[in-house]
Amino acid sequence: MATTSVPAPPAAGPTGGRDRPARRLRLLTRQDRVVLALMLGVPAILVLGIVWLPALGTVLLSFTNWNGIGPVSEIEFIGARNYTDVVTTYPPFDTAIRNNILFLVVLFLVATPLGMFMAVLLDRELRGTTFYRSALYIPVVLSLALVGFIWQLIYSRDQGLLNAVLGLQGPDAIAWYGDPNVNIWAILVASSWRHVGYIMLLYLAGLRGVDPSLKEAAAVDGAGQARTFFSVVFPVLRPVNIVVLVITVIEALRAFDIAWVVNKGRNGLELLGTLVASNLIGEASLVGFGSAIATLLLAVSTVFIVIYLVTILRGEEQR
Amino acid sequence: MSTTTPPGPVRGRVPQRLEPVAVAPRRRRGLTAGRVVLYAFLTIMALAWLFPILWAVYNSFRDYAFTAVNGYVSFGGFTIDNYVDAWDRGNFGQFFLNSLIITVPAVLFTLLLSSTAAFVLARFSFRFNIAMLIFFTAANLLPQQALLIPLFRFYVNVDLYDTYYAVIITHVAFQTGFCTFVLSNYMKALPKDLSEAALVDGAGVWRQYWQIILPLCRPALAALGTLQVTWVYNDFFWAVAFIRSGDKFPITSALQNLTGQFFTDYNLLSAGSVIIAIPTLVVFFALQRYFVAGLTLGATKG
Numbered sequence: 001m002a003t004t005s006v007p008a009p010p011a012a013g014p015t016g017g018r019d020r021p022a023r024r025l026r027l028l029t030r031q032d033r034v035v036l037a038l039m040l041g042v043p044a045i046l047v048l049g050i051v052w053l054p055a056l057g058t059v060l061l062s063f064t065n066w067n068g069i070g071p072v073s074e075i076e077f078i079g080a081r082n083y084t085d086v087v088t089t090y091p092p093f094d095t096a097i098r099n100n101i102l103f104l105v106v107l108f109l110v111a112t113p114l115g116m117f118m119a120v121l122l123d124r125e126l127r128g129t130t131f132y133r134s135a136l137y138i139p140v141v142l143s144l145a146l147v148g149f150i151w152q153l154i155y156s157r158d159q160g161l162l163n164a165v166l167g168l169q170g171p172d173a174i175a176w177y178g179d180p181n182v183n184i185w186a187i188l189v190a191s192s193w194r195h196v197g198y199i200m201l202l203y204l205a206g207l208r209g210v211d212p213s214l215k216e217a218a219a220v221d222g223a224g225q226a227r228t229f230f231s232v233v234f235p236v237l238r239p240v241n242i243v244v245l246v247i248t249v250i251e252a253l254r255a256f257d258i259a260w261v262v263n264k265g266r267n268g269l270e271l272l273g274t275l276v277a278s279n280l281i282g283e284a285s286l287v288g289f290g291s292a293i294a295t296l297l298l299a300v301s302t303v304f305i306v307i308y309l310v311t312i313l314r315g316e317e318q319r
Numbered sequence: 320m321s322t323t324t325p326p327g328p329v330r331g332r333v334p335q336r337l338e339p340v341a342v343a344p345r346r347r348r349g350l351t352a353g354r355v356v357l358y359a360f361l362t363i364m365a366l367a368w369l370f371p372i373l374w375a376v377y378n379s380f381r382d383y384a385f386t387a388v389n390g391y392v393s394f395g396g397f398t399i400d401n402y403v404d405a406w407d408r409g410n411f412g413q414f415f416l417n418s419l420i421i422t423v424p425a426v427l428f429t430l431l432l433s434s435t436a437a438f439v440l441a442r443f444s445f446r447f448n449i450a451m452l453i454f455f456t457a458a459n460l461l462p463q464q465a466l467l468i469p470l471f472r473f474y475v476n477v478d479l480y481d482t483y484y485a486v487i488i489t490h491v492a493f494q495t496g497f498c499t500f501v502l503s504n505y506m507k508a509l510p511k512d513l514s515e516a517a518l519v520d521g522a523g524v525w526r527q528y529w530q531i532i533l534p535l536c537r538p539a540l541a542a543l544g545t546l547q548v549t550w551v552y553n554d555f556f557w558a559v560a561f562i563r564s565g566d567k568f569p570i571t572s573a574l575q576n577l578t579g580q581f582f583t584d585y586n587l588l589s590a591g592s593v594i595i596a597i598p599t600l601v602v603f604f605a606l607q608r609y610f611v612a613g614l615t616l617g618a619t620k621g
Contacts, residue, residue, distance in 0.1 A: 032524045036443060039435035039528070043495050044451065046432065050470065050492030051458040057469030068468065121361060128361075134607070135365035138372065141599040141610065143553030149574050149592050150375050152585075159585045161374060164392045193371065198614070205615035254462050257555055261575075276464040280471075281560070287468055294465040305460045309453050312500075 055298060062291035069285070082292035093293065096270040099184050103191070103271070104252035111192035112248050115199025120229060122200070123207040133204070137197030144194065144257035151190040152177060152262075180268025187258045187269065195251065199244055206240030207233070239311060246308040253301050272297045372596075379589035386586060401590035409573045409591055410566075418552055418569040420483055425490040426547045430540055432491065433498030438528045440499070441506035442514055452503065459496035463556050474561055485561040486569075490551050498543050501613075505539040506532060538612070545606045546613030549599055570595050 028036070062082055064075045086093050118136055122129055139147065154161045155176035163173045176186040210233055218228040234241070256273035259265040265274020272293060279290030378391060385396025405411065436455065440448055470489065474480040479488075509532065517527045533540075555571045562568055577584075577591045602610060 028524065035523065035525050036439050039524075040439040040451070043432040043436040043499065044454070046488075046492045047455060047458045047495055050489055051461060051466060051496070052454075054466040054469035054473070055461055058465050058467075061468060072472075118364065121357065126357075126361075132361045132365045134603075135369045137611075138369065138600075138603060140614075141549055141553075141603045142372075142596055143555060143571055143599075145555040145571050146553070146574070146592055146595055149588060150371050153375055153378060153589060154371060156583075156585060159386075159391060159583075161391055164390060193368065197368070201611055201614055205611075250460060254464075256464065261555075273462065273464045277467065280464075280468050291468060294462070294467070297462050298465045301460065301462055301465075305457050308460065309456060312456075313449060313452070 058291045058294050059298065061287055062295040064288045064291075066287045067285055068280070068287040078288070082288045083296075085289065086292050086296070090289075092270045092275055095268070096272050096275050096293075099269070099271050100252060100255065102184060103188065103255050104249060106188050106192060107195055107248050107252050108245075111195040112199050112244060114192075115196040116203050116244075118196065119200045119203030119207060123204055133200070136200055139194040140197045140201070142194070144191070145261045147190050147194055148187070148258040148261040151186070151193075155186050177262050178267070183262070183268045187262065190258055191251075191255065195248075199248075202240060202244055202247070203237070206237050210236055242311040243308065246304050246311075249304045250301060250308075253297060253304075375589045375592050378586050379593050381586055383584050383586045391585075401586050402594065405577060405587050405590040405594060408587070409576050409594075411570065411573060411591075411594055413566060414568060414570040414573040417483075417567060418571070421486050421490070421558070421569055422548055422551045425487045425494070425551045426544060428487070428491045429494045429498055429547055430544060433495045433543075434502050434533060434536065434540070435528065436495070436499045437502035437506055438532055441503040442527075442532065452500065455496040455499040457496070459493060459500075463493070467560055471560060480561060481563045481567065483562075483567065486557050489557050489561065490554065493557075494547055494550070498547070501543060502536060502539055505536055509535055541606075542609045542613035544613075545602060545609040549602055549610065552598060 061075075063077050063079060065078045065081075066075045118132075122133055126132075142150070152160070157163060157173050157175035157178065160176065162176060163169065168174055174182060177183050214232055214236065215228055218232045223231070254273060255271050256265075256277070259269040259271050259274050260277065263269055264278060265271055266278075276290050276294045276297065279286045279293065378386070379401050380397050380399065382396040382398045382400070386393065389395070433455075436451075440451055471480070474485040479485045513531055513535075514527055517531055522530070552569075553571060554569070558569045558572060574588065574591050574595065577588050
């Protein structure tokens with residue numbers, strides 16, 4: 001599958017292997033068909049009821065003024081007012097958008113390329129490869145909430161390592177998690193720390209699938225390592241690249257945990273995810289308003305989810 | 320740094336980052352400058368990445384009184400009291416139990432439901448195959464916050480709010496999407512003859528699933544199981560959303576009990592962090608192969 005960078009050849013398209021198994025379905029007894037319906041139906045209903053319907057519910061609620069307490073029958077539809085309010089009269093929204101974009105840019109321009117670079121370096125027989133790989137992806141098994149705490153030991157204003165090393169004391173000391181000018185960068189470093197290992201793993205898996213003769217052919221043609229990578233290997237990795245791109249975007253959009261454990265996403269750490277949560281479960285409980293932000297988040301995510309699905313499903317047809 | 324080239328082929332002299340490291344089949348060279356740079360870089364990266372964890376471990380073994388006087392950049396004051404303290408004060412025994420109560424059923428049901436769905440989608444063909452696959456896979460990618468309020472209301476209405484069931488059910492539904500996708504890919508790769516032979520033998524579909532296909536999926540199930548245990552254990556969001564009673568929270572939220580309003584004992588916090596990380600680190604060291612397989616199986620189709 002990885003030997004060609006050409007997108008799905010239309011010839012092998014959707015009609016390819018479909019009729020044979022379809023015939024098999026008709027051979028089944030009625031009892032078998034009931035069993036199959038249950039085997040697929042039960043999980044499908046669960047996913048529908050617990051994921052899709054609530055998502056739809058959020059979209060509907062975003063057009064109402066519900067406060068989350070009154071009976072559902074008293075919900076009033078107020079059109080797009082929540083959306084105009086979010087955009088025009090709610091300053092944290094601007095900050096959140098800026099922070100989410102910052103997240104995306106940093107993950108995309110720093111953490112993701114670094115992960116890829118490390119994968120390329122470690123995708124060869126080096127002594128100690130296992131150690132290097134493990135060291136880089138150990139943060140991946142830790143929860144983001146825990147990552148937030150672990151980095152607090154470094155960022156703390158009075159007891160943290162960073163201020164001690166930089167010699168910042170007393171009035172000069174910086175509260176890396178508290179100062180709204182720097183705290184977003186502090187959590188970006190912590191998030192990237194975890195992201196690099198994840199991306200490295202994905203690329204290592206992708207590189208393992210690359211036909212070695214491709215690289216050899218390029219080497220014989222006199223291409224250097226860097227050129228071999230960018231003009232031969234990288235294009236072949238197209239499916240991985242798209243998966244990584246989408247994962248990076250979705251991680252940036254869903255960013256939540258660290259900001260939430262640090263200060264519930266306030267004071268410089270506003271993110272779309274934390275705004276949704278604090279509007280929904282905060283003191284004010286502005287359900288319609290929070291849902292409008294959630295819907296915007298859903299809409300942007302959907303675009304990338306579609307890209308992701310098209311990529312992986314196309315890869316499947318190719319197989 | 321380019322002047323002290325160790326004896327070796329001249330080609331490696333110019334420190335062009337990666338150049339001199341030959342592709343595997345070429346002759347083994349000695350230590351070229353490039354190699355030294357490469358190893359130095361890798362070592363620095365690895366140590367830098369391990370550092371925050373090692374720092375937490377290091378300070379978790381030190382007495383607060385000692386670090387308060389000497390600062391954290393110091394050596395000495397070793398003790399294991401922080402662990403004892405953290406365990407007691409954080410009530411970690413209870414919280415670990417809670418995590419276990421949530422994680423085990425959530426992972427088992429996720430694997431059961433996703434494997435049945437994957438079995439149908441991978442081994443049988445009907446008109447909505449692709450649509451169903453999208454339906455499952457996309458569900459796992461939606462932002463969790465976007466489901467919060469309707470789900471919350473739902474659980475309140477059916478009296479499941481503030482119970483483990485709410486958290487478990489949500490985990491199962493959310494993770495089933497991902498696992499269905501991975502398992503259906505895996506099952507598709509199994510030879511078609513298997514099912515045909517079973518059909519000829521008159522085995523029903525359930526027997527086909529349970530006795531033939533599922534045992535063959537053991538590697539994929541192990542990989543997914545490992546990954547899911549880590550994810551569910553690490554989750555923070557659903558627990559915070561659907562549980563209110565302080566004594567029902569999973570271990571991930573226990574750390575908050577150790578942070579004071581105005582003053583935080585960081586050595587204690589370090590010990591708490593290490594305790595919480597231990598199960599995932601055990602997974603990391605013991606089941607690393609499965610964990611990596613699970614993670615990459617999903618994203619790149621193995």
